[in-house]
Structures are given as C-alpha cells and as structure tokens.
Amino acid sequence: MKSEPSTFSIDDLARKSSQQENWDGVRNYQVRNMMKNEMRIGDKAFFYHSSCEKPGIVGTVTIQAVGLVDPTAFDPKNPYFDPKSDRQNPRWYMCRVQLTEIFNCLISLADLRNTDKLKNMQILRPGNRLSITPITAQEWQIIHQLTC
C-alpha cells in the first residue's frame, strides 16, 4: 500500500493513539474494488513510501476493516471531495489499517529491483500506478528476508 510520506507517513500512523487509520481518499476504481471486494480482515500489507527522496517499504500493517464507505467524498471542503458520490449511492470505499511493524531500515525500490525473485511483482512493472497492489505469500517472505 503506497502513501506519499509528505501526506501520510508510517510515522504519522505510529503517532495515532490507536495506531490505526482509515485508508481514505482513494479515487481509482481498481483500488476501490480491492478494498471493497478482495481484501480480508487480518490481511497483512507492506507500507510503501512513494514520490519521495527514498521510495521503498518502511513497515507492515494489518487490515482491520474492509469495504467502509469513504466519507471524504461527501465533504466539499475535503480535497478528495467527489460530487458524483452521495450517501445513498456511495462511489468510493476505504479500508482501515493498523500498524504492525516499522522496519529498522528502508527496503528501497532499488533493493526490490535487485532481487531476482521479485521481478514479477506488480509494483515493479513499468507504468504501475495503482496505490494498492496484491502480492504473493512467497513475495511476502522474500521481502521480509531483506529487512535488517
């Protein structure tokens, strides 16, 4: 799960007293469908910092809730406001994540690219623009072996 650390970093998540946060503001249909239909409570995800000086994986989260209506779409003052979504017929959904691990060191994008067994990961494909992408159990294990 990608987030721009200037908007919401893993440290921001750690500062929450509950160490939980709604993953709101997603305005992409494929990603919405993942949060609405494919994610399951208890699923684990890597937290990835994107569009920053050192892009890469900084820790892991556990999914606490799935398929929640995203209320930011209803608020005209919210940057993620979408007039085409209304409470009777919501267009956008979110999930809720809980902080699980913060890695001692970053697993950089270069580290991921340099790992042969990860070369088919969706996030490494050219033009990948989805803020959430599925990974396999094997990829989960291999990435954990890159931690220090």
Added chain:
DNA sequence: GCCAACGTTGGC
C-alpha cells in the same frame, strides 16, 4: 522539471 505510462472524460 521531465516524461512514460497509464486512467478518465466526453464528443461523436
């Protein structure tokens, strides 16, 4: 700031 690689929009 550049640019590739998308996704979205809207006219037809």
Added chain:
DNA sequence: GCCAACGTTGGC
C-alpha cells in the same frame, strides 16, 4: 464503442 485530449502518478 471508439479514441483524442487531458490529468495523474511516480521515478529519476
């Protein structure tokens, strides 16, 4: 349903 134009993402 097609497709051009436009907007966004995100690494570099």
